[in-house]
Amino acid sequence: MSQAREPVQIRQTDSRTAILESAERAFADQGFGGASIRAIAREAGVNQAMVHYYYQNKDQLFRSVVARRSGQVNDRRNDALDALFQDGIPGLEELMEALLRPTIEIGHDDAHGGPAYARLIVAFNNAADERSQNVAKEYYDPIARRSIDAMRRVVPALGKAEAVRSYLFAISLALSLMAKTGRAARLSDGLCDDSDTEETVANAVAFACAGIRALANKNNIQNRQSG
Amino acid sequence: MSQAREPVQIRQTDSRTAILESAERAFADQGFGGASIRAIAREAGVNQAMVHYYYQNKDQLFRSVVARRSGQVNDRRNDALDALFQDGIPGLEELMEALLRPTIEIGHDDAHGGPAYARLIVAFNNAADERSQNVAKEYYDPIARRSIDAMRRVVPALGKAEAVRSYLFAISLALSLMAKTGRAARLSDGLCDDSDTEETVANAVAFACAGIRALANKNNIQNRQSG
C-alpha cells in the first residue's frame, strides 16, 4: 500500500520565500542602501549566493518583495471596487473603506510579516529616487488611477487635481497608521494603541472622508466664484 | 582709522556648511545607508577627512543635518503658537496653518535646498529604526506635544488619543505635499502643480481641519453613547 505522496520539493520553496521575507524586514528596517545581502541571507538561513541565484541582484530582490505584497493588497482592492460599483454608485465612506482597509489590515497582520511590509511601503511611498518611483509606477499607479476615477464618480464635485491629492492624502494617512514607529504611543503616553484594526480603519476613513468633502467644497466654491 | 572688523571666520564656515548641505542631499536621495561620506565630501568640494574633522562620524553628521533644519521650522512654529494664544483661543484653521505653513514653506524653498530637506524629513518621519526615532524624539517631540495640547484647547471635544492621531495625520499630509516625488504630477497628468505654496497650504489646512473635526465628533458621539 502506497503512502500519500508529497510534492517532495522540500528544498526549494523554503529558501525562496525565506529570502523574500528576510529581505522585506531588512529593506524595511535599514532602507535599500542600508540593507546588506549578506545579512539577508544569514537571517534567512541560506547561503548568500542563493540570493543571486533566485533574484539575480539587489534591485530585483527589492522589486520582488514589493511585487508579492502589492499583489495581495491590490487584488483585494480591485475586487472590492468591482463589488461596490456593481449595484450603482456607493457612498464615499464605503469607497474609502474599500481602498484603505486592505492596506491597513495587511500592515496589522503580525503573523505574516505585515508590519515589516508596512514600514517598507511607507518608506518608499514618499521616496523620490528613481528606483522607488519606478516600482510605484509599476505596482501601484494602476490601482491609484482606478481609485481616483472612482472617487470622482462618488463625489462629482471633486476636481481631478483635488481627487489626486485626496487619494494621496488618504493613502498617506493609512500608511502612517500602519507604520508603527512607536511615536504615536510615545506622544500619547500609551493611549494610542493602533493594534485595534477596526478602530484604525474607522479613524482613517472618517478623517479621509471629511477631508475629501472639504476639498470638494472648496473646489465647488472656487468654480462658482470664477464661473 | 580701523576698518570694520569682520568675524574673520572666512575659511571654516564654507566647508562646514558645504558638507552639511551636500549631506542633506545625499541622505535625502539615498537614505542613511545608501549615502556615502566619500560622495558627500566630493560633492561638497572638500577632502573626505573634513567630514570626520567637523562631524566625527556618519551618525552625528545625520543628526547635525536634522538639527539645523528642525530649528528653522520649529522656531517659526513656536513663535506662531505664542502669537496665536496671546489674545485668547484661536480658530482651528488658524492653528493648523501656523503648524503646517512653516513645514510646507521650507520644503518649497528651492533656493535654500528646501526640497532636499523635505525628502529627508519625509523619509525619516515614518521610519521605525532606532536612529530615526531618537532623532525624532529629540528634535520634533517637544513641538509635537505643544501642538497637540494646543489642538485640544482649540477643539475641546478632541480626546488625547484622537489629538495625537490628528497631529500625526496632519504632519503626514504636509510632508506628503512637500516630498515632490513626481507621483502627483504623473497621476494627474500634470494638473497637480504643488509649486504654488499658498494653494498647497490652503489644501492641507482644509483637509486637516475637516478631518480633525470628524474625529472630534466621532469621539463625542462615542462618549455620549457609553456615558
Place this chain on the structure above:
DNA sequence: ACCGGCCTTAATCAAACGTTTAATTAATGG
C-alpha cells in the same frame, strides 16, 4: 622670525559590500 591653533591634505586601514565562480549534493526522468 617663530610659534600655536585651526584647517586641509594624501595615504592608509580593516571591514563590509555586491557579485561571480566552480564544485558538490540532491532529486527527476528515461
Place this chain on the structure above:
DNA sequence: CCATTAATTAAACGTTTGATTAAGGCCGGT
C-alpha cells in the same frame, strides 16, 4: 542506473565603505 536538471555550498573577486593617521599649509599674535 545513468544522464540531466535544480538547489546549494565555500571561496574568492574587485570595489567601496567609514574611519584614522601623520604631515603640512595658512595665518594672526608676539
